[in-house]
Amino acid sequence: MKEKTIIVTGASTGIGNAIVKLFIEKGSNVIMNSSNKERLEKAYKELGEPSNVIPVVGDIANRETGRELVRVALENFGRIDVLINNAGIFAPKPFSEVEEEDLDRFFNINFKGTYFTSQAVIPQMQKQQKGTILNMGTVLVDHAIAGFPASAAVSSKGAIHTFTRQLAAEYGKDNIKVNTISPGIIRSPLQGKIGVEDADSLAGLHLLNRIGETQEIAETAYYLAHADFVTGETINVAGGHTIGHAI
Incomplete structure (x- = not known):
């Protein structure tokens, strides 16, 4: 991935920030995006303001x-090699309490953001006859948890899983690979935002009896970014979350 150009949305904290750091280490050019100007500027400064990284503020x-x-x-940079649709929101809310504005918010940011950002990069990837799009899903699409009511958020992520397969089918002829990364419980600021005070207390949801780290998602993104014979797949990075539980 040396000197390849990567776009990462939701790049100021958590998984997105870990992805940016890894691709910089590998010598890639990175466009890092966030809707929060203050957090994005802070993240860029912490990276040392490298010339091969450009922050772009905007709501996807x-x-x-x-x-x-x-x-x-x-x-x-003259080209776009990889788009990583990492930006998104997630929060629990009982089904009976979900309002139309909740659905709009999840689908606008999670699904429409992924959809339209992908739509924007496809023409350039077609010109290059090569490219990779990575979408961020969740294991909860395949393995729901009764005690974590999140029908609205999970439905928006489920749309992303389906979108990945369809886009892979439509653009395989152009050598454009499209895959979904589906994380389990990951140690990131998201846990605090959804009210989980001790993320490690959820270790038993994974067969490996621990939660994941943002670096592990970043490493998966890096592999898929240059995997030339993988497309239309959902890669679970979840310590066995979808297979069973540790007790």
Whole structure:
């Protein structure tokens, strides 16, 4: 991936930030995006403000953000090799309490953001006759938890899983690979946002009896970014979460 150009959404903290760091280590050019200007600037400064990394503020729920990410990538680096649709939101809420605004929020950011950002990069990847799109799903699509009511959030992620397979089918002829990374419980700021004070207390949801680290998701993203014969797949990075539970 040396000197390849990568776009990472939701890149200021957590999994997205770990992905950015790994690709920088590997010599890639990175466009890092976040809707939060303050957090994005802080993350960029912590990286040392490298010349091969460009921060772009924007909400991916807005279709223009994807187009701006493409413009910046092409203007500065001339190509787009990988798009990592990491930006998203997730929160539990009982089914009977979900309002239309909740559905709109999850689907606008999670699904429409992924959809339209992918739509923005596809023409350039077609010109190159090569490219990779990585979407971020969740193991809860395949393995629901009764005590974690999240029908709205999980449904929006389920749409991403389905979208991945369809996009892979449509653009395989152009040598564009599309895959989903499906994390289990990962040690990241997200856990605190959804009210989990001790993420390690959820270790038993995984056969390996521990939670995952952001670096492990980043390493999976790096593998898929240059895997030339993998497409349309959902890769669970979840310590056996979908297979069974440790007790």
